[in-house]
Amino acid sequence: MARTNVLPADAPAWVTKDRQINELIYSCSFLSVHPMKCIHGRFFTVDGLVPDEGGLKQIIFDDISEWKESGVARKVDDLLKTIKLMAYSEDIPLHYDRIHVANGTWYLDGRFIGEKEYCRNRLTVDYNPDADMPVVWLRFLSELLIPEDILTLQEYMGYCLIPTTKAQKMLMLIGKGGEGKSRIGLVMRSLLGINMNTTSIQKVEKNDFARADLEDRLLMVDDDMDMSALTKTNYIKSIVTSECQMDVERKHEQSYQTLLYVRFLCFGNGALTALHDRSDGFFRRQIVITTKDKPADRVDDPYLMDKLAAEKEGIFLWCLEGLQRLIANDYRFTISERSKANIAAIVKDANNIPEFLTSEGYLTFHEDSKAATSDLYAAYKEWCEDNAENALSMKSFANYLSHYSGTHHLTPDNNIYRGKGKRCRGYRGVEIIDHNNPFL
Structure with a gap:
């Protein structure tokens, strides 16, 4: 049935008399309902980065489909571009004194406020000071690592909760395989959500676009580290220290300068080595923890991750303890003699x-x-x-x-x-x- 040219009384303000869409009025209306900021072409809400623009396009489509019969897809794209221009913002400042959690903001001095503000990273875990002790998690770690190395892991996981690279370290967990060490990466995913990226450390060094994917990420996990030696280490060392902005490039976009604060957590069967870089600086940035051997009679629990996910509020409190200890020690990690020996052996082998x-x-x-x-x-x-x-x-x-x-x-x-x-x-x-x- 053909549509009438007469606008109904309840027509949106952004629909003109000739049934066209006023992009400026629509964009204002959209942002009033869905407050956002656009930084480097990406949307942020009080919950952090919007990972997929597809959801925004669907909202726009639902809004305009009643008023537009042809060229709908193009109009959706045009409106999204206009919204980006209208929502343009300078960088959101990094907050080093607080952690943005799902139910508010936790400050490093122990205060908690149940309010949200615009931020680069919002975790997917609630702050619950009354959360139960994560007994399954602690038992899992006791079977995986020696006690001194558990302290290091606790500090590093806490370190990944705030956007800083002051410690200038990357962590590698090395084992023979089958110990379950990669479960740690999945636990971090349950805490960080989209603020964590999973890729290859080799790809970060070799692929220009891979580094852009680390922007506004707290953690990058390599859950199966490539044993081949790195041909170059320039970018990895720069990101681990990250004291100034670096050039990043996205496909079909002009490169730009940004500050990366991502941390690296790698799991593998051997150490990270380099073909040509045997400098003290390359190895000084690494913490290498070796796991205990998997007991021959151990039966793996297929529900382990479900149990760990159920403890994530308690695990988060455990991570905060590690972060506070690290800060109190001026961002110097607790390093076991075993871990020191690991680095010495790697340096000798390299x-x-x-x-x-x-x-x-x-x-x-x-x-x-x-x-x-x-x-x-x-x-x-x-x-x-x-x-x-x-x-x-x-x-x-x-x-x-x-x-x-x-x-x-x-x-x-x-x-x-x-x-x-x-x-x-x-x-x-x-x-x-x-x-x-x-x-x-």
């Missing part, structure tokens, strides 16, 4: 040059000695063969000596005499032991 330089039978150190870099590398390769170690490349070896010569009391010299009138780069203060010398 770079065996320091072990070679401190080994016996290959080098001697005294002020009036000298050696060419190429000869030192030959001695290093011999040491690797004798000790069943993999030798790093000549370039990696030379770069290490260049950066850490002072640590080993070596003096760089570009005028080392090699005979036959040839001179080359090398170091003073070290000499290669000649095993063919009959007097040794």
Whole structure:
């Protein structure tokens, strides 16, 4: 049945006499019913980021479908663009002194207010000071980790609740498989909701668009870390410290500068390594926790996640304890001796040059000695063969000596005499032991 051109008395104010839609009036009406801010082209409400614009388009479609017979999809898109322009806002300031929870705002000084304000991140858990002790969660952790490492995990999970990278650390949980460590990531999802992203740490380093997906996220979880070594570590190190804005790019959009405050939580069967970066800075940013072995007779509980989800209010209080302890310790984590040993072992595995330089039978150190870099590398390769170690490349070896010569009391010299009138780069203060010398 054809529609009449006469507008009914109850027609919306944004419908004109000729049954057209006034975009400005409609957008004002929409935002009065659905208050939002638009930042970098994305909508935020008092509940945080609106993850999917599809729901907004559906509301617009329902509003206008009675008044528009053709070109409806295009009009929906046009109206959404107008709403974005009208809702434009500068960045919402980051709040370091409070946590926005589902039922209000909890302040780090212990106060709770049952009111909401615009924020970058709102958690999907209520603050309930009377929540029961999370007994299933605590039992699960006691079977997974040693007590000292549970403290570290508690502090790190609390650290992920506020938008700061002051601690400048990423956490990795390493095990042989089947221990259940990835349940921790699912628990964090139940607390953080859309404020957590799941992807690959390798992808973050290699893919420009992957870094944009970390904007306004509190946590990124890699639940099955790739064992292959990273070819570069620049972006990961920058994000872990994140002291200034960095360039991010979304598909079909102009790149822009933003501050990322996401934290990394990775689960895997081995450590995160790099092909070329063997600097102290790369390893200093890592906390590595190893899990207990899975008991041979353990029967997995298929309802474990349901039980943990039911305890999330209590788990949240447990996380707050860790956060308060971390802040009281000036953002320095509780690190067990076992975790320290893990990092030491990873550093040793990634770079065996320091072990070679401190080994016996290959080098001697005294002020009036000298050696060419190429000869030192030959001695290093011999040491690797004798000790069943993999030798790093000549370039990696030379770069290490260049950066850490002072640590080993070596003096760089570009005028080392090699005979036959040839001179080359090398170091003073070290000499290669000649095993063919009959007097040794």
